[in-house]
Amino acid sequence: MTETPLRRDGRTTLAYALLTDLYQLTMAQGYWENGKADEQACFHMFFRDNPFKGGFAIACGAAQLAEMIDGFAFSDDDIAYLASLDAPGGGALFDSDFLDYLRSMRLTVRVDAVREGTVVFPMEPIVRVTGPILQCQLLETALLCCMNFQTLVATKAARVCLAAEAPVAEFGLRRAQGAGGSLWASRAAVVGGCASTSNVLAGKMFDIPVSGTHAHSWVMAFDDELEAFRAYAKSFPTNCVLLVDTYDVKRGIDNAITVGLEMRERGERLSGIRIDSGDLAWLARYARERLDEAGLTDCGIVLSNDLDEYTIKSIREQGAQVMSWGVGTKLATAYDQPSLGGVYKLSATRASADDAWSARLKVSEQSSKLTLPGVLDVRRYRFADGRLAGDMVFDVNEAIDENGTIIDPSDLLRCKELGGLEYETLLAPLAREGESVLPDEERSATAARARTIEGLRHLDESQKRFLNPHSYPVGLEAGLWHRRAAMAASLRAARTPLR
Ligand SMILES: Nc1ncnc2c1ncn2[C@@H]1O[C@H](COP(=O)(O)OP(=O)(O)OP(=O)(O)O)[C@@H](O)[C@H]1O
Numbered sequence: 393m394t395e396t397p398l399r400r401d402g403r404t405t406l407a408y409a410l411l412t413d414l415y416q417l418t419m420a421q422g423y424w425e426n427g428k429a430d431e432q433a434c435f436h437m438f439f440r441d442n443p444f445k446g447g448f449a450i451a452c453g454a455a456q457l458a459e460m461i462d463g464f465a466f467s468d469d470d471i472a473y474l475a476s477l478d479a480p481g482g483g484a485l486f487d488s489d490f491l492d493y494l495r496s497m498r499l500t501v502r503v504d505a506v507r508e509g510t511v512v513f514p515m516e517p518i519v520r521v522t523g524p525i526l527q528c529q530l531l532e533t534a535l536l537c538c539m540n541f542q543t544l545v546a547t548k549a550a551r552v553c554l555a556a557e558a559p560v561a562e563f564g565l566r567r568a569q570g571a572g573g574s575l576w577a578s579r580a581a582v583v584g585g586c587a588s589t590s591n592v593l594a595g596k597m598f599d600i601p602v603s604g605t606h607a608h609s610w611v612m613a614f615d616d617e618l619e620a621f622r623a624y625a626k627s628f629p630t631n632c633v634l635l636v637d638t639y640d641v642k643r644g645i646d647n648a649i650t651v652g653l654e655m656r657e658r659g660e661r662l663s664g665i666r667i668d669s670g671d672l673a674w675l676a677r678y679a680r681e682r683l684d685e686a687g688l689t690d691c692g693i694v695l696s697n698d699l700d701e702y703t704i705k706s707i708r709e710q711g712a713q714v715m716s717w718g719v720g721t722k723l724a725t726a727y728d729q730p731s732l733g734g735v736y737k738l739s740a741t742r743a744s745a746d747d748a749w750s751a752r753l754k755v756s757e758q759s760s761k762l763t764l765p766g767v768l769d770v771r772r773y774r775f776a777d778g779r780l781a782g783d784m785v786f787d788v789n790e791a792i793d794e795n796g797t798i799i800d801p802s803d804l805l806r807c808k809e810l811g812g813l814e815y816e817t818l819l820a821p822l823a824r825e826g827e828s829v830l831p832d833e834e835r836s837a838t839a840a841r842a843r844t845i846e847g848l849r850h851l852d853e854s855q856k857r858f859l860n861p862h863s864y865p866v867g868l869e870a871g872l873w874h875r876r877a878a879m880a881a882s883l884r885a886a887r888t889p890l891r
């Protein structure tokens with residue numbers, strides 16, 4: 393990424409062309425030298441396992457991907473940097489004519505992606521890129537970087553919000569994976585269901601709600617806690633949440649009650665108290681009793697401290713009544729699984745845009761690592777009441793079996809017939825002729841959050857549970873399954889056996 397902001401269609405974007413692995417650029421030069429730069433390719437991004445041992449994921453990253461595509465250009469500065477690189481064996485790494493080609497290159501790729509906030513599952517394409525192979529390849533690394541991370545954090549947020557059943561504020565900036573990581577994590581947290589973030593720059597950049605309480609330092613900056621609470625209530629009478637655990641939680645609750653009653657006398661309201669240490673369930677129950685006894689029944693309880701979906705679930709099961717939750721580190725860093733592991737695989741090629749596609753398959757020692765051949769999309773079938781019934785991965789250029797038969801990608805015996813049910817297709821236009829076509833409403837994190845909530849409402853409880861969730865049916869369209877099996881068999885037959 394260069395430091396220079398670019399403006400295109402009124403949006404501020406960064407130049408992302410160098411946000412790639414070196415091998416993409418050396419391969420690009422190879423394609424160019426071998427006359428293959430304009431050969432057409434189709435790549436798909438998909439992941440193989442749901443994160444966090446869960447039963448679903450929440451797609452996120454399309455908005456940044458659109459921004460990357462709009463900001464994709466090699467500046468003179470970028471070209472000068474590439475020209476300065478030496479090949480390990482001596483001489484310049486890049487040919488100067490190739491660098492001229494890159495300088496004047498404009499993207500022409502076509503990109504389709506699942507809308508942000510869509511519930512997605514393993515082995516289904518969530519992004520499809522078609523166009524000149526050189527360009528498809530140059531986009532790979534940045535695309536994976538943005539989709540993998542944001543989908544991971546949005547999924548974590550969705551799990552936390554499912555457990556919370558009350559608003560969750562994302563508090564992760566201070567312990568997130570760097571400044572850039574924090575910004576996109578805060579946005580992904582909102583896509584996944586969080587009500588707000590404490591990250592003010594993310595709020596400004598992405599038009600997402602910001603919220604906050606106060607720190608222990610506020611209390612420590614005064615001679616005593618009661619004085620600190622009174623001062624805070626005076627400064628923020630309409631949004632007063634007092635942190636009660638700086639010295640002693642029970643005394644902190646008493647002091648908050650004193651201030652809450654004083655606020656009531658003035659016609660104001662103490663919105664809540666925050667507890668950030670100790671046995672949160674016990675303290676929340678204790679605080680609720682004390683607040684109710686004092687008549688402050690409308691003062692809510694906010695809990696924070698190293699929370700994730702599991703502790704939140706447990707604390708709720710222990711009877712805590714919570715107004716909202718503050719969740720930081722474990723959400724913003726996707727603490728228990730640092731990467732989604734999504735991949736971007738070549739699935740079809742053709743010499744030019746006028747030719748028919750020829751499917752490509754990568755075989756490996758593990759059949760679970762077989763890729764998906766063809767130019768693909770996903771059909772999501774629903775029952776009449778809107779509940780998700782199953783997803784079919786299909787080739788857009790082939791006929792689909794009337795019965796809507798899907799077969800588990802790695803198990804011929806696991807199949808299902810979905811014919812007759814309503815369906816929609818999941819991949820939506822993100823870029824045409826190298827320019828993003830994502831409408832403004834598709835870039836909105838809060839609109840994506842509504843999609844997440846709606847999508848999860850239609851997913852079966854058994855597929856949302858944290859412990860050993862039931863797996864949602866995703867299968868290859870029957871014809872695609874058999875074509876893939878035949879391709880794998882012939883590629884395997886042609887291999888030299890290992891000695
Ligand atoms: N009732 C509870 N049930 C399950 N987990 C809880 C409960 N209360 C707190 N926790 C969790 O237990 C952990 C307690 O961690 P820790 O010992 O660091 O907290 P602490 O006593 O407040 O100390 P510190 O001041 O260092 O944060 C946190 O992850 C917290 O979310």
Ligand SMILES: O=P(O)(O)OC[C@H]1O[C@H](OP(=O)(O)OP(=O)(O)O)[C@H](O)[C@@H]1O
Nearest residue numbers: 563607608668696697698699719720721
């Ligand atoms: O625990 P997390 O889920 O990451 O949530 C964020 C944490 O950050 C703050 O603590 P910190 O000790 O940094 O500052 P403070 O003095 O304001 O509490 C806050 O009080 C939370 O405990």
Ligand SMILES: O=C(O)c1cccnc1
Nearest residue numbers: 563590603604605606718
């Ligand atoms: O506003 C808060 O309460 C907050 C913000 C960041 C981290 N911890 C707490």
